[in-house]
Amino acid sequence: MQRRSRGIHQGLLLLFFQMMHVGITNIPPVTLACIALNIWLFLNPMKSSYWLCLSVELCYERKDWQRLLLSPFHHADDWHLYFNMVSMLWKGLMLERRLGSIWFAYIIAVFSLLTGVVYLVLEYTVAELLDQPAFKIHCAIGFSGVLFALKVLSNNYNPGGRTNVMGMYIPNKYACWVELVMIHLFSPNASFAGHLAGIIVGLMYTLGPLKRIMEACAGIFSFNTHYPGQQYYFSNTGYNGYQEDSFDRQPYQEVPRNYDVYTAGLTEEEQLERALRNSLRDRVGVNNGPSPYGFRIPPEDEMRRQRLNRFDRH
Numbered sequence: 001m002q003r004r005s006r007g008i009h010q011g012l013l014l015l016f017f018q019m020m021h022v023g024i025t026n027i028p029p030v031t032l033a034c035i036a037l038n039i040w041l042f043l044n045p046m047k048s049s050y051w052l053c054l055s056v057e058l059c060y061e062r063k064d065w066q067r068l069l070l071s072p073f074h075h076a077d078d079w080h081l082y083f084n085m086v087s088m089l090w091k092g093l094m095l096e097r098r099l100g101s102i103w104f105a106y107i108i109a110v111f112s113l114l115t116g117v118v119y120l121v122l123e124y125t126v127a128e129l130l131d132q133p134a135f136k137i138h139c140a141i142g143f144s145g146v147l148f149a150l151k152v153l154s155n156n157y158n159p160g161g162r163t164n165v166m167g168m169y170i171p172n173k174y175a176c177w178v179e180l181v182m183i184h185l186f187s188p189n190a191s192f193a194g195h196l197a198g199i200i201v202g203l204m205y206t207l208g209p210l211k212r213i214m215e216a217c218a219g220i221f222s223f224n225t226h227y228p229g230q231q232y233y234f235s236n237t238g239y240n241g242y243q244e245d246s247f248d249r250q251p252y253q254e255v256p257r258n259y260d261v262y263t264a265g266l267t268e269e270e271q272l273e274r275a276l277r278n279s280l281r282d283r284v285g286v287n288n289g290p291s292p293y294g295f296r297i298p299p300e301d302e303m304r305r306q307r308l309n310r311f312d313r314h
Contacts, residue, residue: 011082012039018086022093030105031092035085038143041073042081049076053139054116054194056124061136068116071141084143091150098157107153108146110214111201115145118197126193140191145198151176152202176202 019027019035027035046052047070054071058064075081096104119140127135155163155172163175170178176199184192204210 009078011078011080012042015039015082015085018089022089026093027089028092028096028101028104030101030108031088031096034092034108035088038073038075038081038085038088042075042078045074046070049074049141050139053141054119055139056120056127056136058137058139059116060120060124068113071116072112072143072146075142080142084147087147088143088150091147091154094154095150095157106214106218107150107205110210111146111149111198111205112143114201114204114210115149115194115197118200119145119191119194122193122197138191138193140194142191142194144190145194145201148176148180148195148198149202149205151179152199152206156202156206 015035024032052067052070052074054067059067075084092104095107099107123135123138127133155161155175158172161172162169163172164170165175165178166182168178180192180195180199183190183195201210205214
């Protein structure tokens, strides 16, 4: 095992600040465990990046299959870790509470492995079709492919919302594609194929057979994880519970047009604020006292006024 050289990791310090800002006790357990695992492996990497990154030559042709398991949870530097884990924090806050911790952990495990497989298939296919062997030696490392898959899943649950992508408000169903292009343009060293692989895996879950296959496997192993005893969705009165996630069971094309049932007319950032507020209310039992962890979440009327003012400026 190799350790990182000693020194100040600014990205890691900012990550800890973000986590403390949200409040450690407000972070769902699987999300917190996933972030902790990535931090631990960053500080105590199992091998150097060359022996961990994923490529067709190193993994498929040399049969070094352990890279499929290790590469998603290692990062090239502290800023790479910071951006990926902050993204994981926000997505985990929204998705884990909706899906339940056990099923969310199942999704993370499957997506982590499958994004690597799809990445290898993409790179191999392009190399063969274009007769460009260089694509076989492209090496990817990090959690961003899994995050793109989770982004597709999150957008599927909020089809009528909009996401702020570099100052542009993009409909959720197109946001991951815009982010894919923008990241490639502004950060050419980022793995385009790795991010695309994540989007494909996310679509395999939301529109394809992956979700049904996972449910079948869960049933075979008596892995009763799919729908927790209480599910949550956003409405005008905050989180509401129901026993069965009927939206998740319906085909994507049959989603009702009244998107306010799912988003309450809020953007993704405002939904996150509401999720945090409800989580804090659940823990402290009252809503009139000072907010813990030193931050204040505005009332919904004020939130809507701020949103309208923000739109007026764009």
